[in-house]
Amino acid sequence: MPNFTKGTSPVVQQALKDLEEEPKTDYLNLPPPVRYEDIQREVMMALKPDVFEGLRFEITRPLNQNFFLTHSLFMGNLELPGAATGSKQMLKVPVGTYEFGANLISEKGHFALGRITTDGRLSGRLKYDFADWLSSRVNMQLSNEAGQSQVMGDIDVKGKDWNGQLKLGTPQFLGLNYFQSLTPSLSAGGEFFWLGGQLRSGLGLALRHTGQQHIATMQVATTGILSAQYAHKVTDKVTLATDLLYHWASREATATVGYDVTLRQARLQGKIDSAGVVSCYIMERFAPGINFLLSAELDHAHKNYKFGFGFTAGE
């Protein structure tokens, strides 16, 4: 490289020195990227806490190292859109459900989880790795009512610096996605989906940039969505994240800003968005294995307020 340092500012000289010292990018040995579905995962974990309304009570009971049962009780309100009952106001109906679950997890990373509720809805997830580079997953939601059941199967193929996925589902869903590392910090990819029943299809492109303290992603899709996310790890206890979602067909945009703080005894997540929704979620560890949850969501635009608390016992 020619010597540019004579006659330039100290900032430029420092930048050029860093450039020489930085290890050269070996484009044949790029690290494998995350899966296409997980591009936005860090940001979603900070910005989409599991807010609920009412009481939630969960017990997790291990029977042996690989098998555990879960008992889940939820008593709260379901929302009926105002239009359904002919009034503008949001209406809520109280419901109570009990869900029993059984989970089998093997050391190699295979698992089979099942859940059944008192309404008769059964949901299951299976994961099986055929080889290092080939794994499959099945996700099922079955119900007594006609037309309410859904099954989705994935096959993941993992290469050295790329990964691809094929998704097949009912009724008549086909999806394909591919993600590739371009540099050690930048990866890009695309996806395609087709819905037979409604005769819709779409194409999407995504970009992801990771640094030591940040993750930035951007996605564009032919369904008319442009989304950008940024998550910044301020310290190892505090993460700040922000999200912008733009529908170019209806020219509507929503921006969200949120935080995720992990303290010794508690985990706090909160967010506020441009549609006037403020939400907060606290998980506090009262004793080893016993967590107390508090959840609040205030939608000032629609004057809809949801509050809930709960307990989870077991790991």
Place this chain on the structure above:
Amino acid sequence: MGITSSKADTAPPPMPNFTKGTSPVVQQALKDLEEEPKTDYLNLPPPVRYEDIQREVMMALKPDVFEGLRFEITRPLNQNFFLTHSLFMGNLELPGAATGSKQMLKVPVGTYEFGANLISEKGHFALGRITTDGRLSGRLKYDFADWLSSRVNMQLSNEAGQSQVMGDIDVKGKDWNGQLKLGTPQFLGLNYFQSLTPSLSAGGEFFWLGGQLRSGLGLALRHTGQQHIATMQVATTGILSAQYAHKVTDKVTLATDLLYHWASREATATVGYDVTLRQARLQGKIDSAGVVSCYIMERFAPGINFLLSAELDHAHKNYKFGFGFTAGE
């Protein structure tokens, strides 16, 4: 010779001695009877007010359950005057019939209420609250003398026909008390309560509603002991109610309540507890209509309380949960 009488002859004869040949239990009971101070029927303790007959039981059995979030701050400005800020965001229930469906429906609401309270050392007070909906409520209390006090309770609103004012005049005697209540629209009430023995008191009430041309008469009885309070009330409105509260220890009170409507032949029984711990106060109850409720007030720090409230109505499948904070005394 005339008839002579002397004071000694008019005194009652001494009690015969029954202790010979009776069991030790009877002997102990007779001994207690002799040692117990004789009831001085001219110096009975004053009874509680008629409105407060059921107060101990109600405090244990009717905790302030709510649904949603409640946030209250109490701020004293000086010794006698303090402000309250009260925020409530939760659900109001619409009876199913109003919207044409059998299920209970809830509508979310949010209200902020500002209050000002003036309390004097002599026990007079003036409290006012106003909400963002434009509803103003006020309570005034003034004691004219030791034996005569008055109270006014007002709930005013912008909407027509929604305002209500109720005034009371309390007269307190040595072992009795009486009250006159006048209210809008066209309400007249009268009640009287008298101590019969140091532990038993009885009384009655009468009310008249002009607008609906209804009137009623009620009778009440109250028995207190060192560890219990039992009350019973009968009214011509068709209600018979009985309550019992038992103070098991100074931290735990158990209470029960029976309400019987003899016109519709329906009865509801409730059992509840009230436990006061160092850092928390727990109240719970279960009743025969299938309603279970629980209320916890936990003291996180001096002046800061955390509330948790739950009410499960299994019969109607209606579940209400709430949490909140109160700050200040």
